[in-house]
Amino acid sequence: MALSRIQFDILETMARERKPFSSAEMISTSHSEKEIADALRELDEKGYVSNGAITNSGISALEPYKVKRAIFLAAGFGTRMIPITFNTPKPLVRVHGIRIIDRLIDACLAADIQDIYIVRGYLGETFDQLLYKYPMIKFIENPMYNEANNISSALVARYLIPNAYVLEADMLLSNPAVIKKYHYTSNYLGIKKPFSDDWVVRAKNGIIYEETVSAEGDDVYQMVGFSYWDEKDGYRLIQDIQDVFQSPGGKDRYWEQVPLVFRKDHYQVEVRECKEEDIVEIDTFNELKTIDKTYDV
Template identity: 55%
Template sequence: MKLTYNEFEILVCIEKEKRELSQREISKTTNLSLGTVNKTITSLLEKKLINEDNTITKRGLKELEPYRVKRAIFLAAGFGSRLVPITLNTPKPLVLVNGKKIIETLLDAVVKAEIPEIIIVTGYLNEQFEILLKKYPNIKFIYNEKYNEANNISSAYLVRDKFSNSYVLESDLYLYNQDLIRKYEYHSNFLGFKADRTDDWCLETKNGIITKEKVGGLDCYQMCGISYYDKETGKQMEKDIKEVFMSPGGKERYWEQVMLDVRKNNYKIYLRECKKEDIIEIDTFNELKAIDKTYDV
């Protein structure tokens, strides 16, 4: 049975809360109107995917399983040159911000969402990442020996067969809203927040689907470095990432350009909207000082 998007969102909400919810609570959590919630609840009851008290049934859990996130892939091989002098001795994802390593804000969300497999692609000062095993013993490390010779597509190339049903996360993101990482995802998507103007990497969309990636724009969505790929998209990525990486100039590409630019006709990737304050990419030492005053000395 193929769930509709509204059915999926409501089932995910109910499964996560694990308690009886009112339709008003479901509406607030899912951002669906009360009328839509009421209509969808009726459909879910008819299909025996929920109980009368709005709790999920065993059948409902079974129907959610194809949407289950299987793994989280962290791209963490880079140097982080704009955060010098901090990164001279510490990989950027391991930099402490308000007493917590940047990557831990993401890892904690992944663990909370019950995502079973964690892969971190390392490069610069790779041995330092082993400290994470004390808190996250199921991490698997993959070393990118070309981290200093090629762009981050070289990291994606090493895990090109792992993208199906997977999140991909840039490892220098300080995550405030853990609910952005979910146990289930409906379709392939890239996270972004609405921007009237930005000089950063951003996305144009049409009917919720990403149509263009570019640097700088008006009335667009600024990219946030967290994305998800369903089973079929992951299979296509395995082929395309290999071909683009091996092509002339391919090693200089950013990994997401494969899906959002170079081979974009092969993909349908949705924009998943978040709020600007949900997540922060710490690019420079001045930005770090603004967030953590202990560096402002």
């Protein structure tokens, strides 16, 4: 039986925190204390919660919402990071001694996401080094990386998208907790800002209604390249990605423009808020030198 949103939020919190809660006010969700108290009674009646803690039946009830796999988009050139990306793809660049992608993979493994795929293109064979530490990784080759935008990476991995994370592999992750084991519905990660001149989404009642460049207002979220796609939306994307890619100018699109722009009437994608310090995008070599002084020589 499907969970309501509030039931899911409570069970997910309990499973993540791994501790009992003595009262509704101790459970941090966006719902009111009364709503939580009522939902807790319902969960207790179903046997999903007992003495303020999630039961084995509750864990089983979360299983349909479990992230099944993670897909890393790692085929690009990383041209703005030249000269370091002449011989090293950006996700393999080390920051404070750790490869950028390692932090992402470790966060997925910590969330019990074991099925991990990396879409590679530029200097693709160099990603083989990851297998020594992460033998579970599977690679997907993108032969179009030098002639198309990252929609080509989504195209070659599209059949894996249902119940999956799609992650840009060159984001420097500081807070691994943004990678979660369970999700109720499709969502895109964003940093709430009053103004941004970067790529942003605008959301109303938590649902994304526009993607654009540069915006201001209380509904603006700077885009972070992490998203989750539930089963229904994932299967819909299989066809939509292919259709947009094959349309005029389709090769030049960013992959997330498929559900957020060109086929947005097919989707109701939530924005999932994170903090600016959770994830850092290193765009240029100068920014890398600022973050890691070992490169400032």
